[in-house]
Amino acid sequence: MRAAQISACGRPPVPADRPAPEPGPGETLVRVRAAPITPLDLLCATGTSYFGVPALPYVPGVQGVGTVGDTLVWFPTSAGMAAGDGSMAALACVRNEDLVALPAGADPFTVAALGLSAVAAHMALTWRGELAAGEQVLVLGGGGVVGQAAVQLSRLAGARRVVAGARSPEGRERAKQAGADAVVTLDTDDVTELAARFTAACDGPVDLVLDPLFGAPAAAASRTLRQGGRLVNLGSSAGETCPLDSATLRSRSLRVLGYTNNELSREQRAAAMTLVAEQAALGRLAVAHEIVPLADAGRAWQRQASGAAGGRIVLSVD
Numbered sequence: 001m002r003a004a005q006i007s008a009c010g011r012p013p014v015p016a017d018r019p020a021p022e023p024g025p026g027e028t029l030v031r032v033r034a035a036p037i038t039p040l041d042l043l044c045a046t047g048t049s050y051f052g053v054p055a056l057p058y059v060p061g062v063q064g065v066g067t068v069g070d071t072l073v074w075f076p077t078s079a080g081m082a083a084g085d086g087s088m089a090a091l092a093c094v095r096n097e098d099l100v101a102l103p104a105g106a107d108p109f110t111v112a113a114l115g116l117s118a119v120a121a122h123m124a125l126t127w128r129g130e131l132a133a134g135e136q137v138l139v140l141g142g143g144g145v146v147g148q149a150a151v152q153l154s155r156l157a158g159a160r161r162v163v164a165g166a167r168s169p170e171g172r173e174r175a176k177q178a179g180a181d182a183v184v185t186l187d188t189d190d191v192t193e194l195a196a197r198f199t200a201a202c203d204g205p206v207d208l209v210l211d212p213l214f215g216a217p218a219a220a221a222s223r224t225l226r227q228g229g230r231l232v233n234l235g236s237s238a239g240e241t242c243p244l245d246s247a248t249l250r251s252r253s254l255r256v257l258g259y260t261n262n263e264l265s266r267e268q269r270a271a272a273m274t275l276v277a278e279q280a281a282l283g284r285l286a287v288a289h290e291i292v293p294l295a296d297a298g299r300a301w302q303r304q305a306s307g308a309a310g311g312r313i314v315l316s317v318d
Contacts, residue, residue: 003089004297004315006080007057009047012301013088015294018059021085021093030066030075030094032317034112035087035294037304038062044080051081061087063115065108066317072102074111074273088297088315097266100273105281113289113312114149114280116261119272120234121150124210124259126157127268129232133158135207138198138224140164140217141237142180143171145312148287149276150210151178156284163201165194165217170310174288186217191243194220205229215239227252234259291316 001020004013023029041060047053063076064087075094079086086092102111125131137154141147142164154162164180166172172183182201188194198206198221205226211218215238222231222244229252248254261269279285288311292300303309 001090003059005057006045006060012298020091023093026096027093028096030092032064032066032087032092034108035061035064035315036112037313042305054080055083059085059089065112074100100270102277103281106277109291109314110280110286111277112314113287114276117145118149118276120261121146122153122272124232124234128257128259129208129230131157134160136161138163138206138209138221141212142166142175145287146212148178151180152285161203189216191216191220195223198224213238214242219243222248225254230255232257232259289314
């Protein structure tokens, strides 16, 4: 079968012919249609993640969309995190309990681009952040996949105003296209300056901050929160540490919460993925993405890793 294969850590995948996998007990063979190149894929393939060095060679792809018979499904894999192959191949073996049937009308590439990033945005906002209708939300990293999804999902959950922050002009445009009421430029690490920009863009105190950045942006965003406001962190692309001052935390009795998809039960993940796919099928949820043939996986991988892509790259497998 056709596949993209990682043969050496730190190197992009290359086209390869692999034997078709044979499903074991409790597994189903999925005919793959769409496989996104995600940050987790890139990290695992370096061999430097906390999962350790993957067994080589292997087919990457921690999630994908395909068909089982006539049913379109989303599925996760443990490629790069444990022994076994992933979604960047014509066929993939998936545990039966991990398959999520997608609604009629769902586009496989749109769903693949959203995937677990949108699940994280939804669950961080609602389950962890307890977003309520009528609240104001500040989304950091609004140009990324998580951020774009969070802007739209906040609106779908009833937020009255959604403000986004993004670093690059392209990211700011993506946040705007996602529907943010205002977009703040994150081109400095001056916490006081960033806080002033956030305050000017927001309509009074913020109820909830969704933070995939940490670092100076998170510290600045915390200063916009109301008494008892919440900040949910689910990433650290702006820094592993954050200059969050004690006075801000204590004076407003703020709640700083961590989030990871790894904490979700299989049932929670499936329910969230179903909601994401339903909203996508209704045309209410999408993120910037491009579709690239599986044969061009190596070049696409390098573009995604370098930040040169205009959004999430999704490999077309069939």
